[in-house]
Amino acid sequence: MSLLVILVLTNLLAPLAGLLGRRAGRDAGWPIAAALLVLAAGLVSAWNGRADPAGVSEAVPWMPTLGISFHLRLDGLGLFFGLLVLVIGAVVIAYSARYLGRGRHAAFYSLMTFFAAAMLGLVLADDVVLLFVMWEFTTLCSFLLIARSGPHARDPAIRTFLVTFAGGLCLLVAAVAMWVATGTTRLSEILVDDVWSTSPGLAAFVAVLIALAAFTKSAQFPFHAWLPDAMVAITPVSAYLHAAAMVKAGIYLMLRFSTALSEVPVWNVLLISVGLFTALMGAVFALQRHDLKELLAYSTVSQLGFLTATIGIGTSYAVVGAVVHVAAHALFKSALFMSLGVIDHQAGSRDIRRLSGLARTMPVTAVVMTLAAVSMAGLPPLFGFVSKEAMFKAMAESPAPPAAVWLVGAVAVLAASFTFAYSARMVITIFPGRPAADPPKEASAAFLAPVALVSVAGLALGLAGVLAEPLLGAASAAVAGPDAEPHLGLWHGFAPELYMSLVVFALGGALVLARRRMDRFLDRKLSPVTGVGAVEAFRNGSVALGERVGDLTRTDAPYRHLVPPVAVLVLLTVVGVSTVDVPPLHGDVTDPLDWILLGVVLVGVLLALGVRSRIALVTIIGVVGFAVALWFFELGAADVALTQLLVEILTVVVIVLLLNRLPSTFHRTGRRRTTTAAVVAVLAGASAAVAVWALTGRRGLSDAGRYYLTEGETETGGTNVVNTILVDFRALDTLGELTVLGVAGIAIVVALESRGLLPKLHSPITEPPGSPISDAEDNTMILRVADRLLGPVIVVLSLFFLLRGHSQPGGGFIAALIGAAGIALVYLAAQDDRVSRLDLPYLKLIGAGVVVAVGVGLLGLVEGSFLRPLHFYVLDVHITTALIFDVGVYLAVVGVILAAISRLGVEEKEPPPLRRVGSTAVPTQGPRPTTTTAEPHHPSTAPLDRSRVRVLERQAGPAAGNAAGTSAGAAAERTDRHRGDDS
DSSP states (O other), X not given: OOHHHHHHHHHXXXXXXXXXXXXXXXXXXXXXXXXHHHHHHHHHHHHTTOXXXXXXXXXXXXXXXXXXXXXXXXXXXXXXXXXXXXXXXXXXXXXXXXXXXXXXXXXXXXXXXXXXXXXXXXXXXXXHHHHHHHHHHHHHHHHHXXXXXXXXXXXXXXXXXXXXXXXXXXXXXXXXXXXXXXXXXXXXXXXXXXXXXXXXXXXXXXXXXXXXXXXXXXXXXXXXXXXXXXXXXOHHHHHHHHHTSTHHHHHHHHHHHHHHHTTOHXXXXXXXXXXXXXXXXXXXHHHHOOBHHHHHHHHHHHHHHHHHHHHHHOSHHHHHHHHHHHHHHHHHHHHHHHHHHHHHHHHSOOBTTSOOOHHHXXXXXXXXXXXHHHHHHTOTTSHHHHHHXXXXXXXXXXXXXXXXXXXXXXXXXXXXXXXXHHHHHHHHHHSXXXXXXXXXXXXXXXXXXXXXXXXXXXXXXXXXXXXXHHHHHHHHHHHHOTTOOOOOOSOOOSOHHHHHHHHHHHHHHHHHHTHHHHHHHHSSOSOSSOHHHHHHHHHHHHHHHHHHHHHTTOOSOHHHHHHHHHHHHXXXXXXHHHHSOOXXXXXXXXXXXXXXXXXXXXXXXXXXXXXXXXXXXXXXHHHHHHHHHHXXXXXXXXXXXXHHHHHHHHXXXXXXXXXXXXXXXOOOXXXXXXXXXXXXXXXXXXXXXXXXXXXXXXXXXXXXXXXXXHHHHHHHSOOOHHHHIIIIITXXXXXXXXXXXXHHHHHHHHHHHHTTOTTOOSSOOOOOTTOTTSOHHHHTHHHHHHHXXXXXXHHHHHHHHHHHTTTSSOOHHHHHHHHHHHHHHXXXXXXXXXXXXXXXXXXXXHHHHHHHHHHHHHHGGGGTXXXXXOEEEETTEEEEHHHXXXXXXXXXXXXXXXXXXXXXXXXXXXXXXXXXXXXXXXXXXXXXXXOOOSOOXXXXXXXXXXXXXXXXXXXXXXXXXXXXXHHHHHHHHHHHOOSGGGO
């Protein structure tokens, strides 16, 4: 199976997993796990037993002008980590099928599957740019999975994101430095380049950056705090994150660069010193914890420290030891986390001080968890013993000076002794003894099966390590060469690693025997500074610094924001006029119609300066905008003219909605401020006029413009040069602008809802007795008739301009503005903003537009480049994917305008108005009554008393609403609540 196909299928599985999670609930875990195992089999099929360390390579052009391609490579190391990601992911997701409560779990399954896809892309990436992108995707997935655990997970998720994102920046700088130094982004070529030996300064610089990136991801000191902090996530997330994802990304990165950087001293010293310190620190902190999840979190920090130090040794066998321990750690750590999830699920607690005697009531859980703990402690015959001896052997055979070898070995033995102690403490505390008064029952077989699978696998590989030698040997050889051969067995004779293990058993056993004394000794604060506190202090300091910087421009006065750019504009104009040689004019300068339209604009501007009414100002500015639109049309820019005209129409609608929340007139300003504003305006206008006079019409058509005009139709099949530039030649720019526009639409909604702006009318419109607007139904009759007549016409016109845009004036943006004008008509024709027909999913429209545009861009990869339009014929009709791209533009623009009209035009806290039915005032919603007992209604003398209606509804509504909301919330909580840490 192709590597690209496997990666694409893994990514497509993410949305499919979300759909399954919505439809099948927690049981969706079984088919998703099966799919991941099928993809793992496909990965093995792609490898096909190759002995060539180069492995399998595939490439798809991505950004060819920059020399960046979607390079994928499957060598032994990629195969090993890819299987780790997919197989452990399948086990954890199968476990989730019984860990999760009943209900919908679309987000969980979708994010977990995309997490697996991001990790798979990371280990298969053979391009440093692609590597960085996948690296950041894993950061994003972990953030979202942690954050979705509830309000209490917000701060830990943010701290995790800050630390790991900082590491991503280090990786980005390293990628750019390697690209510049080697002239390629191909990772396999970079690793064998001569630059590592010929440029020691660059090698040291890149080594530090790579190490920092890996340290943040793999929770090494001083970046370790995020991993225990992230334990607010539910247990399946923790199991996957610790065993096969996220933290393993840092280990993979260090292994991938280990050979290239093995001769760089700063690399070796940094990895060994930080790794050993982290291993010892994490083990001691684990001994202090009473919560099983926190204990296992710090144990992961410690184990990752062992791996980091081993990689830092730099020998071939060090790579072997690290690879073997990665496999062992994945097995016993996933088993331990899933076991504690079972205990928490059944017993309702993770505190080892409250758990005892579980071996009697949960014997299967006790067995599988004990096997995993024994493997973590490094006792035979478990696989953890084999991997620990491999690391000890690498340390004992280090080429460092003897004193350094002894120091490294001593610290490693001490840290391993603490590992033995906390592993034993976990087992001998919760399983022996007398059960509680209400002992928990054993979990179901389906719940325990995934746990037992990985736990027993650790025992099987310990007894028959030869089964894992081909895979682990291929992984080691891909990095360190064919000499890196693992010999996985329980006995290798009387060697240094055996003596080191015996010392660990002796010291660890002594710590277990003296555990009460050790608990009293460790039951104190070992450091005045905590890692979480340091990250939080950095976060708060960054926010405070940002506020101080923002204070420099934090003002609502527009002129304070306009003065700096205007000053720069004037300066550029002065410099340009005095230094640039202005060529003579080409052709006719003006036309009589230009002066007429200019006079209209000038009159409008002068009138705008003198009015104090906001409505009058909007009217005058609208006239100026229409004049500019006519000017564009007269100059031959039909697309620009249409855009200007439609924008003016919609701008007036949106501004009128805003005027309802502002005073009706402008406040008076002092003479000094007026003079300053006039000077700034004149300088800005003069600068713009000079720039236009100097640049417009004084030079021939540029080479790019000539190419667009002469080759546009041949290259794109379209004759509208404006549209072909937007959706063909410069589609990436349009996609960026489209994304910004979508974010702006979301920001409108968020700002209005989060700041409480919607219900605050500055000057609400009152209805005097006898006013023509006192009856909304009569007042909107003309617009409702126009809506019925023009609505279908506007829809057809919108689609017409969308379809013709590639060859005639039009396109997605103009068509969307026409459709939005129809939406504005629907809104204005409604009797009331709360009963208008605008209840449309505007956020989904925005998202759909961006997704469609990006999807079209991905289709372009078929032709070798992102966003390259594809051309094909249907019944002799020429079709291009640029049209589909325009559809994405259309959806996003309509969504943004709909969001603005819907949110700015709706008064959320007001009840629907009453309408007159005969002599009765009834709500506008619901059927008309056939009889009435209400008092007679006389519009001329008794206008609709909306305030009385509002008071009555406010008295009755909240109670009913709260009761309904409480009932619905309780039902949702009962449905979606997870046992233990997922509640």
